[in-house]
Amino acid sequence: MNPELFPKFSEELEIVDNKMGEVQGVPLPEATCEIWEQIYNFQAREDDILISTYPKAGTTWMQEIVDLIMLDGDVKKSMRSPCFVKVPFIELYPKPMPSGVQAANAMESPRLLKTHLPTQLLPPSFWEKNVKVIYVARNMKDCMVSYFHFQRMNQALPHPGTWNEYFSKFTAGNVPWGGWFDHVIGWWKIKDKHQILFVFYEDIIEDPKREIRKISQFLGKELREEVLDTIQHHTSFSTMKENPMTNYSVLPSSVFDQSISPFMRKGKVGDWKNHFLVAQNIVFDEEYQKKMEGIGLNFRTEL
Numbered sequence: 656m657n658p659e660l661f662p663k664f665s666e667e668l669e670i671v672d673n674k675m676g677e678v679q680g681v682p683l684p685e686a687t688c689e690i691w692e693q694i695y696n697f698q699a700r701e702d703d704i705l706i707s708t709y710p711k712a713g714t715t716w717m718q719e720i721v722d723l724i725m726l727d728g729d730v731k732k733s734m735r736s737p738c739f740v741k742v743p744f745i746e747l748y749p750k751p752m753p754s755g756v757q758a759a760n761a762m763e764s765p766r767l768l769k770t771h772l773p774t775q776l777l778p779p780s781f782w783e784k785n786v787k788v789i790y791v792a793r794n795m796k797d798c799m800v801s802y803f804h805f806q807r808m809n810q811a812l813p814h815p816g817t818w819n820e821y822f823s824k825f826t827a828g829n830v831p832w833g834g835w836f837d838h839v840i841g842w843w844k845i846k847d848k849h850q851i852l853f854v855f856y857e858d859i860i861e862d863p864k865r866e867i868r869k870i871s872q873f874l875g876k877e878l879r880e881e882v883l884d885t886i887q888h889h890t891s892f893s894t895m896k897e898n899p900m901t902n903y904s905v906l907p908s909s910v911f912d913q914s915i916s917p918f919m920r921k922g923k924v925g926d927w928k929n930h931f932l933v934a935q936n937i938v939f940d941e942e943y944q945k946k947m948e949g950i951g952l953n954f955r956t957e958l
């Protein structure tokens with residue numbers, strides 16, 4: 656990446672604050688809590704598209720897929736700026752940069768937006784305007800592993816501690832943006848009441864073209880086969896890992912220290928097997944079954 660093109664990120668983002676606060680019991684960055692009223696009163700527009708996820712479920716992947724769908728597969732245009740500039744993160748306030756709300760307000764329609772908020776904290780205007788939402792869900796075990804490494808490298812979030820410590824914190828929902836269960840079940844339960852497309856990370860890994868087609872149809876676009884192929888190629892893990900617009904290499908190491916763990920880390924289903932101890936897996940499966948019983952939501956943890 657040519658740092659001259661994006662000096663802003665390295666110069667302005669030097670001050671990193673990893674303090675957490677909470678809103679209605681959900682742990683969120685302190686800077687987010689400070690401007691919570693502004694975030695909650697955010698004004699959505701009817702033609703917005705919102706990507707909603709629990710952290711590490713495949714947000715960046717979906718951002719790139721949807722951006723390319725909206726651009727009819729124009730890769731050159733999709734490279735216009737880093738993924739976090741193209742797609743405002745509505746509840747983020749990376750001081751001294753503009754908040755996600757300010758960035759979104761300054762954008763022309765149609766806007767592509769991102770959130771990790773659980774349903775109860777989503778600004779109500781998204782429901783009022785009946786905005787199309789793409790919810791990406793990823794199995795809890797792989798989310799936990801990915802989040803553990805992310806909290807190690809992201810200097811704006813609290814340090815995760817050891818893997819064993821993190822296992823307890825994560826399963827108790829004591830991590831930024833709160834618990835996986837509340838988030839995923841909350842969004843699953845309301846999905847038929849609104850324009851929400853529920854997409855599984857594991858399904859995109861299994862057959863990216865099928866899922867890209869499904870997403871484009873949800874957005875009212877019938878794309879030609881060659882365009883679907885282009886989008887599939889440009890959003891593959893190997894391409895996105897090398898792409899400075901998607902691999903977060905434009906951020907300084909004072910924010911994302913990619914020498915600790917890269918943002919585009921492994922991109923696989925089943926990496927949890929390299930982290931979970933046998934005893935942890937037993938405890939996890941028992942608790943998981945209790946919490947998910949009767950919900951009708953099934954995840955694959957291996958392919």
Ligand SMILES: Nc1ncnc2c1ncn2[C@@H]1O[C@H](COP(=O)(O)OS(=O)(=O)O)[C@@H](OP(=O)(O)O)[C@H]1O
Nearest residue numbers: 710711712713714715716801891892919920921922
């Ligand atoms: N193209 C593609 N293919 C497969 N996997 C991908 C892709 N892009 C991102 N990823 C993986 O998604 C994980 C990052 O999740 P998020 O983008 O949701 O992170 S964040 O919440 O926005 O910080 C992180 O998962 P792990 O590798 O398991 O850590 C990324 O590697």
